[in-house]
Amino acid sequence: MALTEARRDSGPRSQAKGPRSIAILGSTGSVGCNTIDVVERYPNDYRVDALTAHSNVDRLIEQALRLKPRFAAIGIETLYGKLKDGLAGSGIVAAAGRAAVIEAASRPSDWVMSAIVGAAGLEPTLAAVRRGAMVGLANKETLVCAGSLVMKAVADHGATLVPVDSEHSAIFQVFDFDQKDQIEKIILTASGGPFRTKTAEQMLAMTPEQAVAHPNWSMGAKISVDSATMMNKGLELIEAYHLFGLPEERIEILVHPQSVIHSMVSYLDGSVLAQLGTPDMRTPIAYALAYPARMATPGKRLDLGMIGQLTFEAPDPVRFPALRITRAALKAGGGAPTILNAANEVAVQSFLSRAIGFLDIARVVEETVGVLNDTAIGTLDDILALDAQARRTAGDLVRKVMAAQ
């Protein structure tokens, strides 16, 4: 079942006899913990089969002992002993390494939450897609670095992708896949991040602590920095391009600082359909988990009377060059988005470790795309090789920036 057909399907949950079995990839992260928060409220509807983490072995052990999955995997191999000891006597199988994380996705669960951060989520997500699972997709980098490959695998293997990113969840809820020719454009809303009103000069001195302090959402460090540079919206543009199949010029970005309207779809008769809600990731997570039904979530309800005013403004491509860079990479096609994604991961990590400044992030990304730009990709191996090459190039550029400081 392809994404577009998913809207018409009654879905596994409504057909399933017992609880839906689920795997949570990246269970120790922000989306992973929110997913657990939702799942734990419905013990009769969901049974956790597998959990994965990368470095946070203590949290993984605590989650596993509470949720009792059959399988728990930690990405860093040297943490295997600690995980095994922590789960001793529980009957939960402990495993470690990249292959173990992929194995968690390959096990026959009904539903998989893809919430690993970065391109590290690609292979596990692809493993779930290739066995025809229903996948709740938070890990946008998977579609940025390998969108065509992943969407083809979704179609070939009858998998279902339900977006978890709040903007794409919003679009998914109001996008008429049966009448796609009647859709003029998608309008992706953006909060503008913590530096929306800062001048370029002020941004020059911004610290990692300031960059991760998002005004509306509480999220992992990487996506928080991406929101501050607005690279996040650029990555979401590429994600939307693959999920909804509209050309880049029909995907608009609009800054909406209150994060109440999560995105919109504009139809040719002038109607604009939107999904609204408080900024709480448990809503799009619950939507994907229960799809095509709906389930109750505990979050604060939207009170527009209290909010009073919703405001909108055009994004500033000068202070936020990431928007221009991502559009250019999407237009260039081929390996450009893969390179962009890898370079951004390196640059963000370098900023978080204080090796480069905030404004250097976009520069490193743009230069890396420029250096490697003419690359075609086809297979997963091509993509992984290009991702590695882009990381080396971006790393060299980071060292150049450091040397010049």
Ligand SMILES: NC(=O)c1ccc[n+]([C@@H]2O[C@H](COP(=O)([O-])OP(=O)(O)OC[C@H]3O[C@@H](n4cnc5c(N)ncnc54)[C@H](OP(=O)(O)O)[C@@H]3O)[C@@H](O)[C@H]2O)c1
């Ligand atoms: N947070 C949000 O509200 C939000 C909203 C929309 C979309 N998203 C997307 O959802 C994804 C997750 O975001 P997040 O904010 O939840 O990130 P996060 O808090 O940093 O969590 C990332 C998760 O991935 C695991 N991980 C990190 N590196 C890994 C690797 N190399 N191999 C396997 N697992 C690895 C982490 O494990 P350890 O903690 O054990 O190291 C953690 O469980 C991102 O793609 C993000 O863009 C997030």
